Amino acid sequence: MKHATKDVTRLLEQLRAGDRNAVAELVPLLYDELRQLASNYLRRERPGHTLQATALVHEAYLRLVEQKDVGWQNRSHFFGLAAQQMRRILVDHARNRHAAKRGGPAPKVVLDEAVVVSDQAAEDVLQLNELLSRLGDLDEQQARVVELRVFGGLTVEEAAEALGVSSATVKRDWAMAKAWLTREMQRERNREPRGVEQS
C-alpha cells in the first residue's frame, strides 16, 4: 500500500516533468486499484444502483497518492488517466453482464462473482461508451472532456488542466457534448424498442 503510494506520487512527478514513459507505468497501477475498488463496491451494492465511477476514482486517488506531496497539476493528470481506466472497467463489466444475461461466451474480465448491477445501468454504460466513441470520431476533445467529467469526476478547471486548454473551452465542449449525447440517446430510444441494443 505504502509502496504503491510512493510509486504513484513519483510517477506523477515524472509525468509532470514531461516523461511520457511514466504513463505506461501508471496505467496498470491505476487499473488494478480501480478494479479492486470496483469489485469491493459491487459486492455491497444494492440492486438498482449505478456504479458511481467518480466516487471510485476519488477513492483510488486517496489510496494511491500521498496528497501532501502532490501538486494541483499532478492531481489533474491522475484523474485524467484514472478516468480512462474507469471507463474501461465499467465497459468491460457491463459487457460481461450483458453476455452473461444472454448466456453468451464466458466473460474475459470477472470483477466479482457476487456482482449485482441493474441491467439498465449496464446498458446505460454500454450505450454511453458507444456514443462516446462516435463523438470521439467527430471531436476527440469533446469526448475526452465527457470522459474526464463523467468517469473521473473532474471539475471544469481540473479537466482544463488535464487537457492543457482553458476552462472556457472545457465549458463550451462540455455543454455541446452533453447536448449531442442527449440527442443521440433520444434518437436511439425512438429508433429501437426498449431492451434491444448494441454492444
Add this chain to the structure above:
Amino acid sequence: MNREEWNKVKDLFAAALEHAAEQRSVFLKQAYGENKAVLEEVESLLSAHAAPGGLLASIEQPIFDSLIGQRLGPYQIIREIGRGGMATVYLASRADDEFRKRVAIKLLAHGLIAEELVLRFRNERQTLAALEHPNIVRLLDGGTADDGLPYLVMDYVEGLPIDEYCDSRKLSTSERLMLFRTICGAVHYAHQNLIVHRDLKPANILVTSAGVPKLLDFGIAKLLNPELSTQMLLRQANMRAMTPEYASPEQVRGNPVTTATDVYSLGVLLYELLTGHRPYHLKRYTPAELEHAICEVEPEKPSTAATRPEQIVDPDGTTQTVLTPEEVSRVREGIPEKLRRRLSGDLDNIVLMALRKEPQHRYTSVEQFSEDIRRHLEGLPVSARQPTITYRVSKFVRRHQAGVASATLLVLTLIGGIVSTAREAHVARTEKARAERRFNDVHQLANSFLFQFHDAIKDLPGSTPARKLVVEKARQYLDSLAKEAGNDASLQRVCQFRHFRKLY
C-alpha cells in the same frame, strides 16, 4: 457531417448559448441563414441542451438520492440538507412519533468499502455519545442501513453558521467575543472528555435564532484515549481529512494533533469573526501554497487586516471580490477607525497568541484563551503579549534554519580563525622574545669572557694559553651568534669580532 461543418456547428452552438433561450432561434437565422444542415444540427442540439436529465444525469446521480421519502430504521427521510466529503446529511422525522420530531441523519455518502470511512464513522458514534453539553449537538441514535452502512441520528439544529449569524445581526466586537466564549466553553468541555474536535470552522458552528451556538460534527475528532489513537494515527497517514484554511500547522505537516490544535482553529475563527478576513491571503489554493501560508507566514495583526481592502479569490480560482474596510466595519463597529482602535492592543495580542505556529507557544488551553478574553472584556490586563525579541529571534532562526546555520558556521569559522591566528602570533612573539633573550645572554657571556675575564687574567704569569683559549672560545660563540642573527645588521655589528684580532 464533415470537419468544417462540425466546427461551424460548434462555434454557432457556443454563440447561441450566450443568448437568452427565447432569442436563440432569431439569432441563428440572422447569423447563419444559408447552410441548412448546420442550422438544423445546431437547433437540434439546442433543444437537447434544454431537455432535462438524460443518460449523463443517471450516471452522475448520487446513489442515495433514492432514499428521500424512504425509511431508515424508525426515521422517515424528508430531504437532503448537506453533503460533505464522507457523508450526506438528511432531514428526517421519527415515523412512529406522533410529535414528528425532526432529526438530522448523517449517512456515509460512498457505497464504497472504504474501511477508513466506516471506522471513522463508527468512531463518531462513540465520540458524540460521550458528550452532553448544551452547546454541543446531541447524538440521539445510531444504526446501520440495509446495505451495512452506518448512520447517525442527531438533533436537528436550525441556525446559521456563526460568521453569517454575527454579520446578519451586526453584532459588535464585544458581543462576538461573548458568543465566542460560549463556544470555547463547549470545546473545553470536549477537551476534558479527551476529545479534540480537529475541524472547527464556521460551518460546524451553528447559532440558533435564540442566539445559542451549537457545535456540530465531531466527525473527525480524535480521541486522546490511547487505546483508540493508534488506529486513528494509522488512518491519518492515509487520509488527511481537514478543512485546509482552519487547519493548524501541525495538521498540515501531519504532526500529532492535540488540544492546542483546537486553540489554533478557534484563533482562525476569532480572527475571521473580528476582522472579516482570514489570517492568510491565498491565491491559488494549491497544497504547497496552503502549507506555506499556514506553516510559515506570520498573520497580520487583526487591527491592520480589518482596515485594509483585500482581494479575495475563491478556492476554484475563478471569482474575485474585494472586501473593503467599510464593508467589514459596517456589520461590526460602524466605521473602520473605530474598529481598528477596538482591535489594536489586547485583541491583536490575544488572537495572535492563539495563532502561534508552535503549539507550545499558544494558550495552553481553550479555557485560558477564553479567560484572557474575559479579562479583556472586563478591562483587566491580559496574559497575551506582543512577541518578545527572544521569541522573534527564535522564530527567525526556525524559519531560516539553513541560512542561520550556515551564517553561524561562517561566523564561528571566522572567530576560530582569528583566535588561532592571534594565538599563533602570541606564541610567535613569545618565542621571538625568548630567542632574543637567549641571544643577548650568550652575547653578554661571550663579551664578559672576552673583556672582563681576559683582562682579569692577562697579568697572571703563564696565562697566555688560557687567555688564548678564552678569546678563541668567545670568538667562536660570537661568530655563531652572528650567523644566527641573519640579516639583522645591528645584531651582526654587535657580534663583529674583527676588531679583537689585534689583541694577538
